[in-house]
Every structure is written in structure tokens, then in C-alpha cells.
Amino acid sequence: MTTEPIWSEWRRPPPTPTQRRQDIATALAVAAGAVAMTVLTNSMGAFTSDKTPHLTEQLAWSVALTIPLILRRRYPMIVMLLVGALFIAAQSRQIGDNFSPSVVLFFAIFTAGGWAPNHRAATYARIGVIVVMFAWLGLALTGLLAGPKPAFEDAAGPLDPVLAWVLYSLGLNLLYFLSAYFFGELTWLAARRLAELEFRTEQLRLSQEQNTRGALVAERMRIARDLHDVVAHHVSVMGIQAGAARRVLDTDRDLARTALETVEQTARTSIGELRGLLGVLRAEADTGTDVSAAPGLEQVPDLVANARSAGLVVEHGTYGEPRPVPPGVALSAYRVVQEALTNVVKHAAATKVDVRVRYLDTALEVEVTDDGRGRSAPNGSGFGLVGMRERVSVHGGEFEAGPRRGSGYLVRASLPTSGVDQSGKDGGA
Incomplete structure (x- = not known):
């Protein structure tokens, strides 16, 4: 992130x-007004001195x-000093318009x-100009008092x-200069406060982006660990079946054929899981992986029971004909339900939750709805939604929240399940 400036030394940009x-337009407008005031003053003859120069x-x-x-605004210090000098010179000439x-x-x-x-330099310069102006005013008042007094x-x-x-002259000028x-x-x-606000807004945006990327990486690593568990299971099955086929190849060809078919089917399923894994992994694998059995749709009722124990009224329904789905898909569906229910318990202030699992022709759909607030993201940071969306995208699915x-x-x-037959076999090579 960008280092925060020292605001006491902040310099205003040009x-x-x-x-x-706009400055050009303002100057022209003021010039037009000054010319008009001079003409009006001379037309009225409202002069403070009998030594007023010619109208031209x-x-x-x-x-x-x-x-x-x-x-x-481009050269503010130079303009102030120049205008101050011209002001004194014009007053010395006793022009008719003082306004x-x-x-x-x-x-x-x-x-x-x-x-x-x-x-800082502008502060000293302004104070200097104001002091000079009051000195000029003092000289003018002294000159007037030294001469004949007004009636x-x-x-x-x-x-x-x-x-x-x-006192009137001093008070009026004091108010005038202090106001300026x-x-x-x-x-x-x-x-300066606007610059600080813009800086902190940009810092907040960068921080949110960094936090989101961190949450995304953490969720991807979690997905990678889950998929690793699933693929490791398939590879273990393939090794066992291949070993069995080797041992009975010469004595029981039918049993060997069945074992090899299982190896083939398992390999195809593993390839599908590996495709998702390769789409997620962007860094080195976590060596502390827990290789325990990954949860799936069978554990969704456990999530529902936990939510009920938190005081929620939870409805759980399964629609369509249940069928085996790829373990990675089942695991992702479980994680989505888990995260959604966690958000409801922690953030939604809900009393009722509906959990639905739908077996569609070419997809597995999970849906969690509640009757809580529903006006903002269910968790304060939004990282839970980021993780769920990322998990679903691994399988090329669709996510809505x-x-x-x-x-x-x-x-x-x-989550798409196309290409999977009723026995859970991947139909593609």
C-alpha cells in the first residue's frame, strides 16, 4: 500500500x-464590474478627494x-503581492471607486x-500583506487627522x-482582512480534508481487494484439499482393484475383468475430479492435509440438525430421484449448505430456514433460504460468498445469492452432473 502522506506538510495540487x-471568466466579470462602478462613481461625482485623476x-x-x-489560482502568492501593490498605488492616486x-x-x-x-509561506505572506495594509491605513488616517477635521x-x-x-475605519478594515x-x-x-478522504478511500479499497484475494486463495486451498481427498480415495480403489486383477488374472478371468472395469470407471471419475483440481490450484499444495473421508450429501441432515439445535426451525427436502453424483460435486454442495447455514445462524436474525436439494436432469441444485433481514450480504465481510462462488465455479456451475x-x-x-450415469460412472474418457 502507498505510504500515508504527512498531512501537516501537504501541498495543494495546481x-x-x-x-x-473559471478564473479567466471571474477576472473578466470583476473587471466589467469595476469599470461599471468607476463610470457610475464619476457620473455621480461621488469623490472623496478633489485630486481624483481623469476618468481614463x-x-x-x-x-x-x-x-x-x-x-x-495558478500563481496565488504572486497575484496577492501584485494586487496589494497596485491597491496601494491606486489609493495613492485617489481614484474615485474604492469598492x-x-x-x-x-x-x-x-x-x-x-x-x-x-x-506556511502563504500564511506569512498574508500576514505581511495585512500588516502593510494596516500601516497604509494608519498613514492615511494620520494624514487626515493632521489636516482640517471634517465637519x-x-x-x-x-x-x-x-x-x-x-474606530469605524479600523473595525471595518479588521473585519474585511480577517474575513479574507x-x-x-x-x-x-x-x-486537505478532501485529499485525506480520497486517500483513505483508496486505501480502504486496496485493503478490501487484498482481503478478498486472501480469502479467495484460502478457499481455493480448502477446495484443493477436499478434492485431494476425493482423488486420493479413487486412486486407492484403483490400486486395490488393479492388484486384485493381477492376482486372479491367470485363474479367474471374469473376476479380473470386473476388477479392471472398476479401475477404468474409477479412473474416469478421477480425471473429472482432477480437472477441477487443476483449475483451482495456483500455489504449492498444503502439506498439512487431513485425508479423512470428505463429507457429502449424506451429511446434509447433520447440518440441518445442528441448525435446529441453534434454535432455528429448519425444513429439509430432497426433490427428484436421488442418484450418485461425483464426490467433488457432492462435497461442494455440502460446503455450500454448510456455509449458508452458518451465515444464517450468525448474521441473519432468522427464525425459519428452508434447505432444498434438487436432483435435476443434468445438475444437482442446493438452495438455502431464510426469513431474516435479507438486505445485505449474510456475513459482514462477504468472504463466505466469495468462497462459495469460487467453489461452484470450479465445477462450471452457477451460483446465486x-x-x-x-x-x-x-x-x-x-452444479452440473452431465456425463454421469445412474451408477456414478463418468461417461466420458
Whole structure:
């Protein structure tokens, strides 16, 4: 798995092409608004100074201030410093519109906090710009206080008008700059949390894949051990029958022929089992194999009895004419029923279970249904279903598992038995 980044040193990736196009559109929109505000201000004559430059120069300042926003997320630090310098220069020229430059400066400080790759450097740079702006404000207020005081003819509050004016200017600017800083910080934190969430989501996906592969390998090894037991049984029978045929070959040819026919039939059955075995094995065999007799359909009633002892009402039915099936198929059918009943007992919160074994023309079908929750996988990890599906696929069968309509859960496996006659002989070579 990928090593988790040091999130305190996380660097925000650059903007996407779509975001760059959005910045261009935003800058053009702000520029249009700034031009409109300048025209309106001059048309009203709402100037704060009698030294306001000509309208053409004011429009040039408006465009110069807003155009850097085109690159605000691509080069956020440079744009903030450039806009800050232009802002002070425009204020020095005493242009008529003060609203649009303030909006542009807000955008620049906000973007530097939210998009600068090096967040620590952006923090120092923003603090530096804010300090410079307050120093500029202090100089401006000092200059105004040193000159003739405004009349404040309508003043009626309890504070001195000049003091109130100074406090108002400082408070408004403090709120303005702190808001730009705060929202930039919030944007950066949201982006980092999103990156953390995406990283952990990917880690979880990789972990689930790894766990699923591990469960799959474990189930395949279990299948391999089971099939090994079945094939070992057949090979033992073949050895005994071949030895018997050798001993009576000269004295009882009929008995020798019968023994050899048994060897032939058993060999064909073993070949079918080996095909499944070779389809499963992908690693070295487990040397700790238990070679005890493998369970089959005859042991399904034992599973039903165990489920009943757990407090479940279990119905068990066999449909169709019972007939011998390949041991590997019988073993897989047993394992499917075993796993399904285990899931019901552990996870389904069911009260009633129905176990059905069907002998079809070309297949053996087992089905386990319950009246439990039925809205999710019967076991929390889903590995039981992975194992059952893998086991059925070894024989080229079909597997189905999922919630039933209304309530409950269904597990059904169909295992082909074509080519097997009524005596259990494999009809193919």
C-alpha cells in the first residue's frame, strides 16, 4: 500500500484546466464590474478627494487591478503581492471607486490562503500583506487627522466624531482582512480534508481487494484439499482393484475383468475430479492435509440438525430421484449448505430456514433460504460468498445469492452432473 502522506506538510495540487478557465471568466466579470462602478462613481461625482485623476486613468487602474485575477489560482502568492501593490498605488492616486479594488484585494488574499502550494509561506505572506495594509491605513488616517477635521454636522452619538470615525475605519478594515484570511484558511483545510478522504478511500479499497484475494486463495486451498481427498480415495480403489486383477488374472478371468472395469470407471471419475483440481490450484499444495473421508450429501441432515439445535426451525427436502453424483460435486454442495447455514445462524436474525436439494436432469441444485433481514450480504465481510462462488465455479456451475423479495436471503448453487450415469460412472474418457 502507498505510504500515508504527512498531512501537516501537504501541498495543494495546481488548479485544473477547468478551474483556470473559471478564473479567466471571474477576472473578466470583476473587471466589467469595476469599470461599471468607476463610470457610475464619476457620473455621480461621488469623490472623496478633489485630486481624483481623469476618468481614463481611473478605468486603466480598474483594469490593471482586476486582470491579475486571471492567474489567481495558478500563481496565488504572486497575484496577492501584485494586487496589494497596485491597491496601494491606486489609493495613492485617489481614484474615485474604492469598492472594486477592495473586492479584488479580498479575492487575492483569499486565494493565496486557499490555493498556495506552500501553506506556511502563504500564511506569512498574508500576514505581511495585512500588516502593510494596516500601516497604509494608519498613514492615511494620520494624514487626515493632521489636516482640517471634517465637519460632522449631523453627529449625535456619545463619542467624539473623529474618534468614532477612526474606530469605524479600523473595525471595518479588521473585519474585511480577517474575513479574507479566515475564508482562505477554511478553503485550504477543506481541500486537505478532501485529499485525506480520497486517500483513505483508496486505501480502504486496496485493503478490501487484498482481503478478498486472501480469502479467495484460502478457499481455493480448502477446495484443493477436499478434492485431494476425493482423488486420493479413487486412486486407492484403483490400486486395490488393479492388484486384485493381477492376482486372479491367470485363474479367474471374469473376476479380473470386473476388477479392471472398476479401475477404468474409477479412473474416469478421477480425471473429472482432477480437472477441477487443476483449475483451482495456483500455489504449492498444503502439506498439512487431513485425508479423512470428505463429507457429502449424506451429511446434509447433520447440518440441518445442528441448525435446529441453534434454535432455528429448519425444513429439509430432497426433490427428484436421488442418484450418485461425483464426490467433488457432492462435497461442494455440502460446503455450500454448510456455509449458508452458518451465515444464517450468525448474521441473519432468522427464525425459519428452508434447505432444498434438487436432483435435476443434468445438475444437482442446493438452495438455502431464510426469513431474516435479507438486505445485505449474510456475513459482514462477504468472504463466505466469495468462497462459495469460487467453489461452484470450479465445477462450471452457477451460483446465486441475494436478498429475497420482502425479507430473507437466498443462496442457490447449481452444479452440473452431465456425463454421469445412474451408477456414478463418468461417461466420458
